[in-house]
Amino acid sequence: MLEARLEQANLLKKVVDAIKDLVQDCNFDCNDSGIALQAMDNSHVALVSMMLKSESFSPFRCDRNIALGINLTSLTKVLRAAQNEDILTLKAEDAPDVVNLVFESAESDRISEYDIKLMDIDQEHLGIPETEYAATISMPSAEFQRICRDLMALSESVSIECSKEGVKFACQGDIGSGSVTLRSHTNVDKPEMNVEIDLTEPVSLTFSLKYLVGFCKASSLSGQVKLCLSNEVPLLVEYALANNSYLRFYLAPKIGDEE
Amino acid sequence: MLEARLEQANLLKKVVDAIKDLVQDCNFDCNDSGIALQAMDNSHVALVSMMLKSESFSPFRCDRNIALGINLTSLTKVLRAAQNEDILTLKAEDAPDVVNLVFESAESDRISEYDIKLMDIDQEHLGIPETEYAATISMPSAEFQRICRDLMALSESVSIECSKEGVKFACQGDIGSGSVTLRSHTNVDKPEMNVEIDLTEPVSLTFSLKYLVGFCKASSLSGQVKLCLSNEVPLLVEYALANNSYLRFYLAPKIGDEE
DNA sequence: CTCGTCCTAC
DNA sequence: GTAGGACGAG
Numbered sequence: 001m002l003e004a005r006l007e008q009a010n011l012l013k014k015v016v017d018a019i020k021d022l023v024q025d026c027n028f029d030c031n032d033s034g035i036a037l038q039a040m041d042n043s044h045v046a047l048v049s050m051m052l053k054s055e056s057f058s059p060f061r062c063d064r065n066i067a068l069g070i071n072l073t074s075l076t077k078v079l080r081a082a083q084n085e086d087i088l089t090l091k092a093e094d095a096p097d098v099v100n101l102v103f104e105s106a107e108s109d110r111i112s113e114y115d116i117k118l119m120d121i122d123q124e125h126l127g128i129p130e131t132e133y134a135a136t137i138s139m140p141s142a143e144f145q146r147i148c149r150d151l152m153a154l155s156e157s158v159s160i161e162c163s164k165e166g167v168k169f170a171c172q173g174d175i176g177s178g179s180v181t182l183r184s185h186t187n188v189d190k191p192e193m194n195v196e197i198d199l200t201e202p203v204s205l206t207f208s209l210k211y212l213v214g215f216c217k218a219s220s221l222s223g224q225v226k227l228c229l230s231n232e233v234p235l236l237v238e239y240a241l242a243n244n245s246y247l248r249f250y251l252a253p254k255i256g257d258e259e
Numbered sequence: 260m261l262e263a264r265l266e267q268a269n270l271l272k273k274v275v276d277a278i279k280d281l282v283q284d285c286n287f288d289c290n291d292s293g294i295a296l297q298a299m300d301n302s303h304v305a306l307v308s309m310m311l312k313s314e315s316f317s318p319f320r321c322d323r324n325i326a327l328g329i330n331l332t333s334l335t336k337v338l339r340a341a342q343n344e345d346i347l348t349l350k351a352e353d354a355p356d357v358v359n360l361v362f363e364s365a366e367s368d369r370i371s372e373y374d375i376k377l378m379d380i381d382q383e384h385l386g387i388p389e390t391e392y393a394a395t396i397s398m399p400s401a402e403f404q405r406i407c408r409d410l411m412a413l414s415e416s417v418s419i420e421c422s423k424e425g426v427k428f429a430c431q432g433d434i435g436s437g438s439v440t441l442r443s444h445t446n447v448d449k450p451e452m453n454v455e456i457d458l459t460e461p462v463s464l465t466f467s468l469k470y471l472v473g474f475c476k477a478s479s480l481s482g483q484v485k486l487c488l489s490n491e492v493p494l495l496v497e498y499a500l501a502n503n504s505y506l507r508f509y510l511a512p513k514i515g516d517e518e
Numbered sequence: 519c520t521c522g523t524c525c526t527a528c
Numbered sequence: 529g530t531a532g533g534a535c536g537a538g
Contacts, residue, residue: 150371151340153340179373522538523536525534526534
């Protein structure tokens with residue numbers, strides 16, 4: 001059986017909000033190392049990969065592998081019932097029909113409990129190869145969000161060019177063109193404002209802004225976002241969470257005429 | 260060529276916000292004295308006249324007369340990409356296809372650059388005669404905004420009556436009637452709260468509140484607004500900016516049955 | 519000053 | 529129904 005207690009119901013709320021537009025139904029794969037989720041969007045252009053390590057819960061108990069097939073719209077409805085500071089406990093049997101969510105107010109004077117019916121979901125197993133990326137950019141997640149929104153006013157696509165000079169986000173559209181260039185810099189007082197660029201080879205790739213803007217819904221989960229790029233390989237957008245948990249998005253580049 | 264650096268990108272943002280509902284496309288006329296804009300609204304009832312003097316920029320360089328025909332919706336989209344404290348530099352060639360906007364963060368670690376395509380706009384040249392007005396009212400811009408909004412709840416039109424007693428904004432509507440009367444007064448500690456009335460002849464005119472409320476979007480540009488009236492002549496609503504720059508709106512009075 | 523929400527217009 | 533702009537709160 002699964003029993004996982006999350007001090008901040010809010011964390012799951014934000015995670016589900018960030019992925020529910022991409023994926024409708026998916027398995028939450030639970031085992032003793034934590035709860036994982038991997039799914040492609042309908043158009044098979046983007047992939048989301050979530051890992052909530054057992055250390056992010058206290059306590060965490062999961063004896064066997066359990067796949068919880070959940071409709072994210074239903075889960076969203078239930079999670080809306082959580083107050084922001086509520087403690088959330090997820091529970092499921094070994095061969096479950098339902099997953100059980102319990103919300104406790106911090107003062108324990110209020111307990112709400114919900115069961116969500118589970119569904120059988122064909123697990124197309126997604127091997128994501130560990131890649132060495134040619135360029136890795138860390139930057140404030142709010143800044144990345146801002147850039148994507150600004151450029152979306154002009155175009156559907158953005159090119160991300162990373163050289164040792166810095167990283168340039170650029171687009172062309174009907175009304176004109178735009179670009180934002182960032183140089184790496186370090187702010188000792190506010191490390192969340194750092195921009196760090198780690199480059200082994202210059203890269204230049206083009207992506208759909210609509211997807212990137214969608215990924216940016218995760219911005220509130222982490223002050224920093226990491227962009228990992230290699231030519232002709234999907235972009236990795238990673239929001240690191242506490243305890244080595246993470247929320248990652250992969251997005252295939254646009255190629256040739258698509259741009 | 261034009262190169263004009265504005266310490267506060269915000270200023271242009273507010274100016275464009277205040278006029279974009281009135282005018283869709285218009286020329287920014289640049290010469291060595293600064294950047295000017297004059298345009299009538301579609302119904303030819305209102306006229307907007309902006310003057311940003313060269314002294315409002317540092318540096319400002321414009322060798323020849325250049326007319327930049329800009330779609331204000333496009334310009335708005337680009338200006339939204341400016342952080343509030345960004346420094347804006349406008350650049351254009353002598354016979355330009357595009358105008359180039361560069362936003363620099365104060366720390367200069369972030370540079371965004373946009374090109375907006377220009378359009379050819381027939382310049383219906385508007386000679387605005389310098390008029391001696393019968394009445395000139397200076398008042399807090401927030402107070403004028405408040406009055407216009409309040410009265411718009413009752414009617415589409417407002418009459419502005421100015422005598423040596425004071426100025427009275429009045430309207431009648433289906434649900435009732437309303438009026439606000441101001442007398443001149445001076446507040447030494449807060450000169451922005453002053454109401455000053457300068458009168459050579461009593462006036463009474465009626466105007467569309469919808470337009471006045473629109474003009475009031477400029478309220479954040481200046482603590483005070485100046486209303487200049489003469490009978491049977493368009494009202495002048497002026498927001499004075501630093502360095503003798505200004506944003507002016509003219510509005511034809513309603514006459515006879517229109518009221 | 520920024521964020522989130524509400525309301526209005528298309 | 530969606531998108532954009534206005535307003536109020538933190």
